[in-house]
Amino acid sequence: MPNISDAANGTITRKPLGRRSFLGLLGGAAFFAASxxxxxxxxxxxxxxxxxxxxxxxxxxxxxxxxxxxxxxxxxxxxxxxxxxxxxxxIPTELVKSVPKPPGSGGxxxxxxxxxxxxxxxxxxxxxxxxxxxxxxxxxxxxxxxxxxxxxxxxxxxxxxxxxxxxxxxxxxxxxxxxxxxxxxxxxxxxxxxxxxxxxxxxxxxxxxxxxxxxxxxxxxxxxxxxxxxxVNDAFFYRTDLFEEMGLEQPKTADEYITIAKEITDPSKNRWGSEDVWNGAQIMHGVVPKWKLVDGTLVNKFETEEYRAALEWIIKLFKSGAVHPDAVAGNAQQAKPRFESGATLMTVDGVGGWHEALGRVLPTNPDFNMQPMDFFAPDGGDPTLFSGQxxxxxxxxxxxxxxxxxxxxxxxxxxxxxxxxxxxxxxxxxxxxxxxxxxxxxxxxxxxxxxxxxxxxxxxxxxxxxxxxxxxxxxxxxxxxxxxxxxxxxxxQEDVFFGMQIQEPPQYGSLGAPFDDLAKDIARGRKSLKDLDSEIATWKQNGGEKLREFYAGFLTA
The missing domain is CATH 3.40.190.10 (Periplasmic binding protein-like II)
Known part of the structure; x- marks a missing residue:
């Protein structure tokens, strides 16, 4: 197989922002405190x-x-x-034995x-x-x-x-x-x-x-x-081996992603440019995990300009015809097999899935190579990423x-x-x-x-x-x-409630659930951004404002 590090060369170089990086879903970090x-x-x-x-x-x-x-x-x-x-x-030649004898008592x-x-x-x-x-x-x-x-x-x-x-x-x-x-x-x-x-x-x-x-x-x-x-928990991945065969480079802007996805797509060869990358669209557009503090007021992610921009982009991607038909139909469980077989060439997955994919595919396809893209803002500038927990x-x-x-x-x-x-x-x-x-x-x-x-x-x-x-x-x-x-x-960067294990009042626990299905419907053209405005109004009426007050309590406690 090719040396994996070779494909990592020549990727996007960006000016560091100097922010304190997060220790994401798989690491430790500073802990946000309240009363x-x-x-x-x-x-x-x-x-x-x-x-x-x-x-x-x-x-x-x-x-x-x-x-x-x-x-x-x-x-x-x-x-x-x-x-x-x-x-x-x-791997160290000599390993340390950190537990000298079996710790159990036969249970x-x-x-x-x-x-x-x-x-x-x-x-x-x-x-x-x-x-x-x-x-x-x-x-x-x-x-x-x-x-x-x-x-x-x-x-x-x-x-x-x-x-x-x-x-x-x-x-x-x-x-x-x-x-x-x-x-x-x-x-x-x-x-x-x-x-x-x-x-x-x-x-x-x-x-x-x-x-x-x-x-x-x-x-x-x-x-x-x-x-x-x-x-970093999630990433855009692309089939580096197949990109090289086609003479393509990884996209560096939101528009380039769609352009390249369209160029790749050839139904006669059972090949499409992209999976449903809604999670990646949100990361690309700097959507906060839950809440954003704007001029001292909490704004829910669904209310932000970034969320709306992410929806506008995913609409364009689906309209382009470059998303695999099974992904359009909502079959997410087969996304990995589609990507690994070359039926799709770009996807979003957990970073841990990278190594797992190599284990599954390399025994039968030694040329298989996938790489994570460096994140970019929609215009190709520096991305805004948020730490996980x-x-x-x-x-x-x-x-x-x-x-x-x-x-x-x-x-x-x-x-x-x-x-x-x-x-x-x-x-x-x-x-x-x-x-x-x-x-x-x-x-x-x-x-x-x-x-x-x-x-x-x-x-x-x-x-x-x-x-x-x-x-x-x-x-x-x-x-x-x-x-x-x-x-x-x-x-x-850390979002406003980073590191807090918050248990929302039960009556608000599923308040945001309708937005998940709505995003799928909007991406596929079954609903429009006007429906987003309507859902936000319903969210506010059904307890969203109370939930905002609930979270605001942590800012002053």
């Missing part, structure tokens, strides 16, 4: 603000979270820049987790699970569920306390309304075990950035074990009075949180050497067929160490990913 009184339970309808991790003096939250004790076992080959993720282009635990891949076989037929559990000294039995419908599964499980597994993974986007109350009733407050110096018993957990822990607090307690996330996925331990059981689970979590450069981390991420992976001449683990079938992110979803770029299986990948992320970092 300690806001650490109370989520209201059932009161108008007062309720934030589960906000605190004006930050003292209330600080009492809940572990002391940060960083580990520096190995130095990165490519240091982070402006908060971007550091890169490791090699058996069920763990529910999402899977966005073919669900692997479970115990006792999965050699990867067997090997990790042997090192753990305990048995974790995974109940893997389709990630695309996982939100529905969470709702069902939380409604039946008796059915709650011992360990439950919940992605941030699947957290249901009024979750704070559920957390307090169903899950264990971990602050008595981890807060402050107590975490010293679990050094790998102490190595997780403080902001990720703060974002794991609900209802005045530390309920979540976090999965920190990298600097310091953790993207959480796991929760079922509430129990058995302290020994909780301590055993935390000991297992400490093993799973072992950082890059340790024996434990290599086992969690790659499985057993000689069985799930083999080292090549450069000491790089290469997955076997069994490894590709069995090794997944299940343990990593339960808890993860600080994120690093260390996926060295494909030449040039770490360099390309690390350098791309560093180029985006200077353009990132």
């Amino acid at each position: 300690p009184a806001l650490l109370t339970a989520c209201s059932t309808g009161a108008s007062a603000p309720q934030a589960t991790t906000a605190g004006g003096l930050a003292e209330a939250v600080a009492k809940l979270v572990p002391k940060y004790i960083p580990m520096n076992l190995v130095q990165p080959d490519i240091p982070g820049v402006n908060g971007s993720t550091p890169g490791f282009t090699t 058996t635990y069920t763990a529910m987790s999402p899977a966005w891949w073919a669900i692997p076989r479970g115990l006792p037929d999965n050699a990867y699970y067997q090997a990790v559990n042997e090192r753990l000294g305990a048995t974790v039995e995974f109940q893997a569920n389709d990630g695309n419908t996982y939100g529905d599964k969470i709702q069902t499980v939380l409604a039946s306390p008796r059915d709650v597994p011992d360990w439950v993974v919940i992605p941030s986007w699947n957290i249901p309304p009024r979750f704070g109350q559920a957390a307090k009733g169903l899950f264990t407050d971990l602050s008595p075990y981890l807060a402050g110096d107590k975490v010293e018993k679990y050094p790998n957990l102490a190595n997780i950035p403080t902001a990720a822990w703060k974002y794991s607090c609900f209802e005045g307690g530390l309920y979540g074990l976090p999965m920190p996330t990298p600097l 310091p953790a993207g996925i959480f796991s929760f331990i079922k509430k129990t009075e058995d302290t020994a059981r909780i301590e055993e689970l935390l000991a297992l979590a400490n093993f799973m949180a072992a950082p890059f450069g340790t024996e434990e981390n290599l086992l969690i991420t790659s499985g057993v050497e000689g069985k799930h992976f083999k080292r090549d001449a450069q000491n790089i683990p290469q997955m076997t067929d069994l490894g590709r079938a069995e090794v997944t992110s299940t343990y990593q979803f339960l808890v993860s160490p600080p994120t690093v770029n260390s996926q060295v299986q494909y030449p040039g990948f770490v360099e390309a990913k690390t350098e791309w992320e560093a180029r985006q970092a200077p353009f990132v």
Whole structure:
């Protein structure tokens, strides 16, 4: 295959803005604070603000979270820049053993987790699970569920306390309304075990950035074990190999994107320029995550000029005929296969999907090459990017009075949180050497067929160490990913409510939901921007103004 870093050369160079970069969905960052009184339970309808991790003096939250004790076992080959993720282009020859002996006491635990891949076989037929559990000294039995419908599964499980597994993974986007109350009733407050110096018993957990822990607090307690996330979460990707064959360069403006997408499109060759890139359109146009402060007044994202401009652009893209017909029909689940097969040449995906795609496609198509585009403003100038949150996925331990059981689970979590450069981390991420992976001449683990079938992110979803770029299986990948992320970092800023785990009053929880379907309809020409104005008016009437007041309370608390 081509060296991946080669295709990263010659990309857009922009003047840094000098802003403090965010530590996005996969990293830690400064924590926005409000009043300690806001650490109370989520209201059932009161108008007062309720934030589960906000605190004006930050003292209330600080009492809940572990002391940060960083580990520096190995130095990165490519240091982070402006908060971007550091890169490791090699695997250390000698690994550190961070957990001297099996941490478990022989317990058996069920763990529910999402899977966005073919669900692997479970115990006792999965050699990867067997090997990790042997090192753990305990048995974790995974109940893997389709990630695309996982939100529905969470709702069902939380409604039946008796059915709650011992360990439950919940992605941030699947957290249901009024979750704070559920957390307090169903899950264990971990602050008595981890807060402050107590975490010293679990050094790998102490190595997780403080902001990720703060974002794991609900209802005045530390309920979540976090999965920190990298600097930039989503990206525009393009099929670099096919672009080069066609003599094309990646677009550098919003108009160029549509022009190139149209040029690529040839239905007779089953080839279209683009997937539905609505999420990317919003990023390109600098749309805020939720709220924007304008002259001291909060403006919802749906009310902003940037949101309207993003809609205007996506309308043009769909009208151009360059969007794949299945994407137009709303079939988003097949977007990855379409892009990987060359049926579409530009898409938007999570950055983590890059490495996953290489694993799926390179064995049968060694010329496959995809690259993330550097972000650009619609006119080709500097982009305005907003930080995600310091953790993207959480796991929760079922509430129990058995302290020994909780301590055993935390000991297992400490093993799973072992950082890059340790024996434990290599086992969690790659499985057993000689069985799930083999080292090549450069000491790089290469997955076997069994490894590709069995090794997944299940343990990593339960808890993860600080994120690093260390996926060295494909030449040039770490360099390309690390350098791309560093180029985006200077353009990132924090939105007004960055880092706050806010539980909205339940009557407002789904207030913005109609805008999702409306955006799809407007893009496809079934509705117009006049319908956006009408929906905004309805939103205000049905509680939008009250919700604005709710959030404004955090600005003065």
